Amino acid sequence: MYNEKDINEQIAWAKINADVLRSMENPRKSYWVAIVICILMIACAVFAEYIQYTVGMGPSNLNNPHMWDMYIATFVFWIGMSHSGTLLSAILHLIHADWRKPIYRFAEAMTTFSLMTAGIFPIIHLGRVWNMYWVLPYVSDRGLWPNFRSPLVWDAFAISTYLSASMLFLFIGMIPDLAICRDNARGWRKKLYTVLSLGWSGNDRQWRNFRKIYLLMACFLIPLAVSVHSIVSADFAMSIMPGWHVTTFPPYFVAGALYSGCAAIITLFVLLRYFFRFEEYMTLPIMEKTAKLTFAIAMVWTYLNLIEFSSVWYGHDIYNKELLIDKATGAYAWVFWTMLFCGSVVPFALAFQKLRRHMPTMFVVSLLLNVGMFFERWMIVAPTLSMSHSPHQWDVMWGSIVEWAIVFGSLGWFGLLFLIFVKVFPSVSMYEVKEMVFHRQRHLVNEDAATKFHRRSDDKTTTGEPGLEGA
C-alpha cells in the first residue's frame, strides 16, 4: 500500500507561482515539433475539405442511406470529450474534492477546445458550408424560422450555450491566475494579462463574489452538460431507426461522454506531468484518484451497454435484434468487439494499483479507452444506416480517405489549440493549489494540536493526576 499525500503541503507559495510561470516560458524544441505536426494534420484536413467543397459530398462516401457517417460520429466523440472539464471542475468542486485543483484547469480548457472542434463537424457535414447559418434562430426573407421541433436546432442552441458557458467558466476560474501572470510578465504578455485579468487585485470583495460566481457557474454547468449530451442523443433517439430509437440513449451518451473525457484527462495529465515537470502538482495519488473515477465510469458505461443489449435481445423487435446480431457478427464486427474490449475490458487495468501508478501504462490505457469511445460513436451511427428498415438499402460503408483526413485533422486542431493554451495560460491553477496547500497545512496543525491534547490528557490519567472527566 502506498500512503502518499495528494500534494506536499510544505510547498512555498512563491514556488508554486514560479513553477507554473516557468512552464509558460521558453518553449522547447519538442514543443515546436508538436506545433508543426498539428499544423500538418490540420493541413491534411483543409486539403480534404477543399476537395469536398469543390467536388461535392461524393468523395466522402456520403449518400443515401449513408447520410450520416464519420463526421457525425466524430462530432459526438468531441462533444463527449468536452464533458471532462465539467466533471472535474463542476461536479468535483461541488462535492469539495480538492484533489481536482491541480488538474482541473487543463480539463476545462479541453472542454472548450473539444467543443470548438465538435462545432466544426456539423458544418463540414453540411457540404454546403456557406449555408451553415440556416440553423440559427432567425427569420428568413420568406418569413420562415428554423423548425424548433428538430433536435438539430436544439443542438445549435445547446452547443452554443455550452460553449459560451464553459468558456466563461474557464475564464472566470483563471482571473486570479491571470493577475499573477500580469504581475510577473513583461512585453506583450504583460499587456495581454493586464487586459484579461480585468483589474483583479485580490481584495475581499472580489474573492467573495468570485466564490459565489464559481459555485453558481458550477451549478449551471452540470445540468447544462447533461442536457447537451442528452440533446445530442436526441438527434438519434428521436428518429424511428433501429438501434437509435432507444430510451436509454441520453444516460448512455452522458456516461460515454464522461468516460472519454476522463480518459483524455489521463492522457493529458501524463503528457503535462512529463513535459512540464509537474510531478509536484500532478502527483501519483491524484492520478490514482482520476484512474479510479475513470474505472467507475467505465463500469457504468459497461452496465448501460449490457442493459441496451439485453433490452434489445428480450424486446423481440426484429429490426433491432437483427441489427444487434449484425453488429456482433457482420462487417462491423471487428469495430464492435474492439469497442467492447477497449471500453469494458481494458479499464480493468485501472483496478490495479501498480498499473495506476505507472505513467506509460496509464498513457497507453487512456488512449485505448478513447479508441474504444470513438468506435462506440461509430457503432452508433454507421450500422443503423447500413441495415435500416428497407432491405434494398442495406449496404456497408467505410469512411473514405477524405473523411479520415478530416477526422485526423480535427485531432491536430484540438492539439494546436491546447498547445497554444498551455504556453499562453497557466495550465495549473496557482491560487487553487495555494488554497489546497493552505487547507492541508491547517488540517495538519489542527491534527497535531489534537494529538498533543490527547497525549497530555492520557499522561495526566496515567500519572494519577485528574483527567478531563474529573474536571
Add this chain to the structure above:
Amino acid sequence: MSKHCVMGLFSDFDEAFAAISDIRKTKIPGVSVDDVTLKSPIEHPEIEEVLGERPVHLQKFTLFGAIFGVTFGFFFLAAAQASFLVQPQGGKPVVALPSNFVLMYEMLIFFAVWGTFLAFLFLSGLLRKRHSLYSENVSLDQVGILIDVDDSNLERVKDLFKQHKAVEIREEEIR
C-alpha cells in the same frame, strides 16, 4: 484635515487577522472594520469571522437572468412558431410545448450564466483601474490590509501594523 490611505503587508493571514481584530478592539476614532479591505492571494475560509458578514448580491442577478431567459425563450419561440401558421402543421400544435421546453431550458441557463458574469464584473469592482497602493506581493504570498484614515490616526494605524510584524507599510494621501 487630509485623509490617507494606508496599506500594511503581512507575511501570513494570522498576523493580518490579528491586526484587524486590534482595529476592532482599539476603536480608533473614525476607523471601523467596515472600512478595511483585505487583499490576499487566496480566499481565507474564515474571512467572515474577521471582517464580519458582507453581503453578496450576485445570486439575485442569476435569478433575474434565469427568469428572463425562460420567459424570453417561451415568448420568442411561441412568437416565431405562431408567425408561420400558413405552414401545414400536420395536426401538431402550433406552439409545441415539449420541444420548446428543451430550448427554454437552454435559454434559462444561457441568460443566467451571462447575467451572473456581467453582475460579477460590476459587483466585484472589476474593469476599473487598480488601487495605486496595489502590491504585486499580494498575488504571490502576502496579505494586505488597506484602510483609509484621517491624518490624526495615521500614526496609530501604522504602529498597529508594525506591532503585528507588517512586512511593508505603504501610504498615500487621498486628494
